[in-house]
Amino acid sequence: MSAKTVQYDKLKNxxxxxxxxxxxxxxxxxxxxxxxxxxxxxxxxSHGVARLDFYEKNVKGGFATPAAEPSVVHETPVSxxxxxxxxxxxxxxxxxxxxxIEKAGKTGAGFxxxxxxxxxxxxxxxxxxxxxxxxxxxxxxxxxxxxxxxFGKQRILGTNPLCFAIPREGGxxxxxxxxxxxxxxxxxxxxxxxxxxxxxxWVVDEKGKGTSDTKGFQKLFWSKCPDGGHLFxxxxxxxxxxxxxxxxxxxxxxLCAGMSLGRWSLHTFEGNNGSGIAxxxxxxxxxxxxxxxxxxxxxxxxLDEVRKSNRxxxxxxxxxxxxxxxxxxxxxxxxxxxxxxETVKLxxxxxxxxxxxxx
Amino acid sequence: MSAKTVQYDKLKNxxxxxxxxxxxxxxxxxxxxxxxxxxxxxxxxSHGVARLDFYEKNVKGGFATPAAEPSVVHETPVSxxxxxxxxxxxxxxxxxxxxxIEKAGKTGAGFxxxxxxxxxxxxxxxxxxxxxxxxxxxxxxxxxxxxxxxFGKQRILGTNPLCFAIPREGGxxxxxxxxxxxxxxxxxxxxxxxxxxxxxxWVVDEKGKGTSDTKGFQKLFWSKCPDGGHLFxxxxxxxxxxxxxxxxxxxxxxLCAGMSLGRWSLHTFEGNNGSGIAxxxxxxxxxxxxxxxxxxxxxxxxLDEVRKSNRxxxxxxxxxxxxxxxxxxxxxxxxxxxxxxETVKLxxxxxxxxxxxxx
Numbered sequence: 001m002s003a004k005t006v007q008y009d010k011l012k013n014x015x016x017x018x019x020x021x022x023x024x025x026x027x028x029x030x031x032x033x034x035x036x037x038x039x040x041x042x043x044x045x046s047h048g049v050a051r052l053d054f055y056e057k058n059v060k061g062g063f064a065t066p067a068a069e070p071s072v073v074h075e076t077p078v079s080x081x082x083x084x085x086x087x088x089x090x091x092x093x094x095x096x097x098x099x100x101i102e103k104a105g106k107t108g109a110g111f112x113x114x115x116x117x118x119x120x121x122x123x124x125x126x127x128x129x130x131x132x133x134x135x136x137x138x139x140x141x142x143x144x145x146x147x148x149x150x151f152g153k154q155r156i157l158g159t160n161p162l163c164f165a166i167p168r169e170g171g172x173x174x175x176x177x178x179x180x181x182x183x184x185x186x187x188x189x190x191x192x193x194x195x196x197x198x199x200x201x202w203v204v205d206e207k208g209k210g211t212s213d214t215k216g217f218q219k220l221f222w223s224k225c226p227d228g229g230h231l232f233x234x235x236x237x238x239x240x241x242x243x244x245x246x247x248x249x250x251x252x253x254x255l256c257a258g259m260s261l262g263r264w265s266l267h268t269f270e271g272n273n274g275s276g277i278a279x280x281x282x283x284x285x286x287x288x289x290x291x292x293x294x295x296x297x298x299x300x301x302x303l304d305e306v307r308k309s310n311r312x313x314x315x316x317x318x319x320x321x322x323x324x325x326x327x328x329x330x331x332x333x334x335x336x337x338x339x340x341x342e343t344v345k346l347x348x349x350x351x352x353x354x355x356x357x358x359x
Numbered sequence: 360m361s362a363k364t365v366q367y368d369k370l371k372n373x374x375x376x377x378x379x380x381x382x383x384x385x386x387x388x389x390x391x392x393x394x395x396x397x398x399x400x401x402x403x404x405s406h407g408v409a410r411l412d413f414y415e416k417n418v419k420g421g422f423a424t425p426a427a428e429p430s431v432v433h434e435t436p437v438s439x440x441x442x443x444x445x446x447x448x449x450x451x452x453x454x455x456x457x458x459x460i461e462k463a464g465k466t467g468a469g470f471x472x473x474x475x476x477x478x479x480x481x482x483x484x485x486x487x488x489x490x491x492x493x494x495x496x497x498x499x500x501x502x503x504x505x506x507x508x509x510f511g512k513q514r515i516l517g518t519n520p521l522c523f524a525i526p527r528e529g530g531x532x533x534x535x536x537x538x539x540x541x542x543x544x545x546x547x548x549x550x551x552x553x554x555x556x557x558x559x560x561w562v563v564d565e566k567g568k569g570t571s572d573t574k575g576f577q578k579l580f581w582s583k584c585p586d587g588g589h590l591f592x593x594x595x596x597x598x599x600x601x602x603x604x605x606x607x608x609x610x611x612x613x614l615c616a617g618m619s620l621g622r623w624s625l626h627t628f629e630g631n632n633g634s635g636i637a638x639x640x641x642x643x644x645x646x647x648x649x650x651x652x653x654x655x656x657x658x659x660x661x662l663d664e665v666r667k668s669n670r671x672x673x674x675x676x677x678x679x680x681x682x683x684x685x686x687x688x689x690x691x692x693x694x695x696x697x698x699x700x701e702t703v704k705l706x707x708x709x710x711x712x713x714x715x716x717x718x
Contacts, residue, residue, distance in 0.1 A: 073649075074648060074649045076467055076647045077466070077467070078437070078466060078467040078468050078647055079467060079647035079648060081648050081649060107436070107437060107466065108435055108436070108437040108438060108468075109437050109467075109468040109470070111468070111643065111647065111648075113648050136614075148668075148671075149665055149668065149677050150677070150678070151670060151671055151674040151676065151677050151678070152668050152669060152670055152671060152674075152677045153669050153670065153671045153672075154668040154669035156664070156665060156668045157665075164610050166610075166613050166614075166617065174609070174610075174613060176603075176606035176607070176609075176610055178600075178603040178606060182593070182599055182600045183600070199598050199599065201599045202599075204671065207671065207672040208669075208670065208671020208672055208674065209671065209672065226669065227669055233592055233593050233599075233600045233603055233604065234541070234592050234593065234604075235599060239558050240541055240558065240560045240561075240592075240594060240599075241537075241541045241542070241592045241604075243678070243680075244535075244537040244592055245592065245593075245600075247535035247537060247680045248535070250533070250535075250665065250679075250680070251523050251525075251533075251535055253661065254525050254533060254658055254661065255495075255525075257657075257661065258525065258654060258657055258658045258661060259645070259648040259654060260648070261649065261653065261654065261657050264661045264664075266664060266668075284470065286618070288435045288437055288438035288470065289433060289438060289440050289470075289472050289618040289619070290432075290433045290440060290620065294620065295617065295618060295620065298616075298617055298620050299613055299617045302612065302613065302616065302617060302623045305515070305623075305625060306508055306515060306516075306609065309507075309508065309511050309513040309515045309625075310511060310512050310513035310567075310585065310586055311510060311511055311512065311567065312507075312510055312511060312512040312563065312566065312567020312568065313512075313566040313567055313568065315510040315511075315567070317510065318508050318509070318510050318511045319509070319510070319602070320609075321602075321606045321609070
């Protein structure tokens with residue numbers, strides 16, 4: 001088994017069949033396949049088809065109920081609270097984000113707090129749906145525990161990503177899609193495979209002290225010990241602003257779990273009643289601030305000036321958030337999506353199990 | 360002249376008189392005095408009465424027009440766009456935030472984009488006004504340029520603070536009020552006075568490379584050279600997430616300047632037509648997500664669990680954002696506000712100039 005390049009549609013179709021094999025109904029399988037393959041196409045394989053392994057575990061572990069339909073537990077002209085009923089994260093998120101966009105189209109703003117959902121993929125995929133309708137898009141989610149608060153050492157918070165997408169004239173939206181932790185766990189796994197020490201500022205050990213020992217940390221992380229975990233953006237203590245990153249991570253949980261009366265990160269994947277993942281979405285129309293086209297143009301002019309500002313020695317480009325992913329996608333649509341050896345094997349194993357035609 | 364402790368009301372009254380001396384009408388003077396003294400009471404002197412010096416420069420330099428009234432340039436049931444007409448930042452912000460809160464009370468959500476304003480003090484003071492009405496409060500502002508984008512070296516963005524306040528039952532709101540840069544400039548000035556090197560991750564030099572040379576940086580920062588400046592949260596490059604902090608700083612400018620069609624950080628304090636500072640405010644009612652009291656209780660229970668989680672070795676407390684400031688305020692209301700020698704001298708000089716009774 002070796003690395004392989006696969007066309008977008010072929011990979012999406014194959015992924016959808018794998019998900020059907022896992023018990024997903026057609027609608028749930030199709031949207032989840034799209035969300036996973038989009039991440040791969042954008043150069044974010046940590047949220048791509050390699051996650052099928054995790055998705056299988058979620059079904060087998062009783063954390064996700066593939067056929068569950070979300071229900072609305074509260075609704076106003078500017079909001080909806082959704083119970084995902086332990087359903088598929090992408091399917092539930094699509095339902096909630098559509099509501100936000102529809103409400104924002106009518107009233108100017110729409111928000112959705114969602115409880116009892118599951119992994120929703122790349123946050124940006126939801127936020128950009130609003131941006132495509134001339135709205136500011138927002139998407140937040142809590143996750144499985146992995147991160148510690150400033151001055152703490154216990155894993156109580158998730159990577160808790162936040163995303164804001166803002167439309168601009170003549171180009172892709174500004175799209176800030178970031179884990180509030182310094183790095184996602186996938187990056188530590190890459191360092192482990194390459195036998196490298198981590199930079200200080202990524203994680204702490206069981207005493208709550210910064211460490212660069214990748215292998216020691218990985219052992220601790222997957223042990224029963226509740227201590228030792230990821231640091232938030234800004235790192236350890238307050239000198240480099242770690243308390244700010246921790247605040248952003250906590251904010252995400254207060255929006256997702258707080259507003260939905262759902263479970264916060266510490267209590268996700270507890271017991272046998274779903275993973276309890278919670279999300280928060282928002283859509284705010286540009287037209288509530290005046291002429292949308294004029295605003296989009298102004299946003300574009302600001303971003304152009306940022307891009308043209310003086311560069312640090314040795315650097316040849318200042319990036320705007322969302323550009324790297326959009327360029328990766330453009331390339332992938334032409335040349336196909338590169339899958340590493342491990343992912344090809346995972347897909348192939350599923351193919352054998354569910355009798356899906358080879359990639 | 361030496362350091363001094365002054366009672367809250369006395370300091371507020373004195374500050375208001377100084378502002379009247381600078382040409383502020385009574386209403387503008389009173390609210391600005393309150394905003395400055397509140398910052399001192401909360402242990403945030405960088406936004407306190409020591410700023411009167413800067414406020415005087417803003418009036419003398421033609422950046423602020425103390426008697427200007429804000430005007431509404433666009434309005435919907437969920438939004439308002441305000442032109443500050445170069446007026447006083449606190450006065451303009453009070454006007455805009457009241458509109459947000461009023462709209463959120465009626466429709467569930469209210470947003471304000473504000474252009475042509477001035478320094479608005481601590482962001483948290485505006486966001487907490489919404490939290491006091493059972494709403495999620497948001498406040499953002501751009502500022503004078505000081506910060507560089509990832510891979511850049513030119514000062515094009517401000518400290519661009521963001522603030523979210525979320526009500527909780529039985530206590531002060533969760534209040535994340537943070538500059539998106541690693542540190543505010545005031546912190547570098549403290550290091551300069553103490554003749555200390557800065558940690559790497561705070562700033563870059565004229566080549567765009569990280570430096571810990573405090574004096575060299577200060578000289579560069581106040582020179583005509585456009586290069587060298589503050590790093591955003593996460594520091595230099597991408598290894599520790601500097602691109603995320605840069606994204607947050609840029610987001611703040613897109614909300615403030617983008618939505619108001621105002622000036623972004625790079626163009627603040629340009630020419631003779633006001634400072635051009637822009638803000639963005641938001642208020643979202645908890646009741647659009649269900650029973651507000653139940654949500655406040657849930658928020659409180661999450662924060663309690665965070666506070667009680669395992670602490671790092673040698674640490675005796677995990678803080679919730681907003682607690683330090685609230686405790687400092689409680690102490691200051693009992694014992695008075697401590698002013699350092701330099702600030703006492705500044706106030707005393709104003710007192711002599713405007714014939715205000717001694718502190």
